[in-house]
Amino acid sequence: MKKDGKLILGFDIGGTKIAAALGTSDGKIIGSKRIKSEHRSPEDVLGEMVADGYALLKDNGFKNSDLTAIGIGAPGPMDIPKGTISPCNMKKWINVPVRDHLAEKMGVKAYFDNDANAGVLAEWFFGAGKGCRNLIYLTMSTGIGGGIIVNGHLVQGASFLAGEMGHVVLDPKGPQCNCGLKGCYEAFCGGRAISDRMKREIGGQPDHPIMKLAEGKVDDLGYPVLRQAVVNKDPYALALWDEICLRNAQAIGIFANTFNPEMIVLGTVALHSKELLLDPVKRYLPLFCWKEMLQAMELRVTALGSHIGEYSGICVALNGLFEEGKWQLPWEKK
Numbered sequence: 001m002k003k004d005g006k007l008i009l010g011f012d013i014g015g016t017k018i019a020a021a022l023g024t025s026d027g028k029i030i031g032s033k034r035i036k037s038e039h040r041s042p043e044d045v046l047g048e049m050v051a052d053g054y055a056l057l058k059d060n061g062f063k064n065s066d067l068t069a070i071g072i073g074a075p076g077p078m079d080i081p082k083g084t085i086s087p088c089n090m091k092k093w094i095n096v097p098v099r100d101h102l103a104e105k106m107g108v109k110a111y112f113d114n115d116a117n118a119g120v121l122a123e124w125f126f127g128a129g130k131g132c133r134n135l136i137y138l139t140m141s142t143g144i145g146g147g148i149i150v151n152g153h154l155v156q157g158a159s160f161l162a163g164e165m166g167h168v169v170l171d172p173k174g175p176q177c178n179c180g181l182k183g184c185y186e187a188f189c190g191g192r193a194i195s196d197r198m199k200r201e202i203g204g205q206p207d208h209p210i211m212k213l214a215e216g217k218v219d220d221l222g223y224p225v226l227r228q229a230v231v232n233k234d235p236y237a238l239a240l241w242d243e244i245c246l247r248n249a250q251a252i253g254i255f256a257n258t259f260n261p262e263m264i265v266l267g268t269v270a271l272h273s274k275e276l277l278l279d280p281v282k283r284y285l286p287l288f289c290w291k292e293m294l295q296a297m298e299l300r301v302t303a304l305g306s307h308i309g310e311y312s313g314i315c316v317a318l319n320g321l322f323e324e325g326k327w328q329l330p331w332e333k334k
């Protein structure tokens with residue numbers, strides 16, 4: 001490890017697993033572990049997180065006192081000032097004090113944020129958005145989350161809820177969203193919404209070419225099968241894909257006109273779809289935002305890809321240190 005590299009332990013908490021990673025402030029991942037979180041009590045999982053944190057230090061030849069900070073990215077709902085999480089897909093987890101528990105047990109300061117903010121920080125410090133001052137990251141997985149960097153700082157909002165870009169309403173008469181609103185971006189383009197829609201529209205037609213692609217398994221309907229059907233030029237898939245691309249362009253256009261970012265980075269669905277998604281979205285964008293915004297902006301897929309979880313917790317800690325003046329942005333170092 002370089003002399004100026006701080007040693008950071010990061011956790012990316014998800015509904016089925018937690019990624020624990022030990023890394024440096026230079027963006028080097030030294031070691032990582034996976035912890036199962038599904039159907040487990042918080043006490044159990046917190047205990048394993050601490051044990052794995054210590055093991056990552058020891059296994060890589062570090063002392064506990066070498067650790068500078070801990071960072072945690074977690075799914076909502078969460079209470080940022082209190083450092084607690086109550087993820088809706090983890091039933092027994094209610095107001096779990098994950099931040100203070102880890103800080104106390106490991107003897108260093110722990111920083112805490114939601115997973116989409118953790119994602120934008122990871123893409124900003126070490127991914128596609130390096131060097132940007134204005135950057136947006138959209139998670140694009142089962143749901144759609146967002147993180148926003150404006151003028152070189154993460155936007156938190158008055159009650160730490162900024163960046164809920166998946167719940168920008170694109171049509172108040174649109175499909176019902178899990179959040180209670182109708183016609184949210186996520187209700188049009190999120191992985192779960194697309195999967196539910198396909199099940200509803202073609203799940204009962206065993207002879208449909210897309211059901212054959214899914215080998216008759218209704219539960220396999222979703223983005224991977226849809227993409228294959230688009231490549232095969234299935235008419236249902238082409239029409240649905242066109243709608244998805246138009247809705248993505250509408251949402252991205254709103255964000256571009258609002259924030260005038262240098263870059264918007266798209267997550268999982270875009271990573272797997274690449275040009276199949278990006279090209280039509282780019283064609284539709286001029287319908288939804290000014291050309292001045294488009295000229296200033298690059299639309300890219302995540303550079304960290306499936307490794308983003310290893311970086312995100314670490315980057316939450318680095319952002320905490322950055323805001324306290326204890327760490328410089330990698331590209332601003334002399």
Ligand SMILES: [Zn+2]
Pocket residue numbers: 166167177178179180181184186187
């Ligand atoms: Zn919503």
